[in-house]
Amino acid sequence: MTTELYLTDSYQMTCPSEIIFISPDRKTVALNQTIIYPGGGGQPRDIASLWIDDAEYPIEDITRDQDYSYLYHLAEALPENVQEVTIKIDAAYRLKNMRYHTLLHLTSGYFYKHYGALATSNQIEEDHARLEIKFPEETVPEKLEKEFLQAELEKLIQADYPVTIEHTTREKLTENHDLVRTYVNLVPEFITDIRLVKIADVDVQTCAGTHVTSTKEVGQISVEQLKNKGRLKKRIKVTLI
Known part of the structure; x- marks a missing residue:
């Protein structure tokens, strides 16, 4: 191995x-x-x-x-x-993806904390990243502007929160749904030792990816798109500047 x-x-x-x-x-x-x-x-x-x-x-x-x-x-x-x-x-490519990945965690953490919404998919592309969020029926925002979301994310970035790694078991993950901000069934069943990426009290998610060690390292961002994908879903497109 x-x-x-x-x-x-x-x-x-x-x-x-x-x-x-x-x-x-x-x-x-x-x-x-x-x-x-x-x-x-x-x-x-x-x-x-x-x-x-x-x-x-x-x-x-x-x-x-x-x-x-x-x-x-x-x-x-x-x-x-x-x-x-x-x-x-390629160090530059790795670091760019680390920044994007941490930004996606911050974004999904923000939506979970304020709306109880969960991330359903995400993807880092060459020049942007996207995230899809699903809201509970009772918390779907009537209006959410991308400028407002960008300002909220910038506050989280500038707060310089530490990004840390923890481990838990699949059993604990299943018992405590508040422990993770994504759907538990996205974690393959054969994985029993669960790696968690935690951003202070903002976000915690199962993840095997690479990340920066503090939110400030994400740097400047732009929220390029905030699009409805059905009544309960939104797609967010972000770029690093």
Whole structure:
């Protein structure tokens, strides 16, 4: 199994790793440890390469594997008799996604706290991120302007709340629905140790993604769209400036 270092340190951009499996064509490998976020939960996978001395081997795709956690599919075959590599990820791309991901958590936390609304889906794109929120019948806002929402989110960002990681069990998560701001059934049943990302008293969600360590690191934002998606749903589109 591969040790996922990104779960404990989102800022680690390079690390050594040992090859624990390699395909006959030497273009697919498994590693003993990784800093590469594989994608999921609305966050894209990292842009990453394996390095051997000064030679770069870009990773074209990542697939999940029952025996090795992840298989990394390379653009070029590795040379013979290689046992160790260095992983390097695109730091600017990682940091941008960390900021977006934390912003999405702040946004969903705001809607839960003020309306009891839950996030139903989210996605980080190249130049924006979107979030869909579902409101309870009794709390659907009659009117909500994007300028007002942006001002509210900016207050949360500037408050410089810490972003921390906690762990809980699936049993506790099921028993206490207030522990999480997303639908519990979105967490795969085989996962029993639940990783929670917590932003002070603003938000707490199950999440395996990467985040900044304080809300102020999100930086300047713009709420580009606040759109009705049916009577109980809204879609929010945000960008980093």
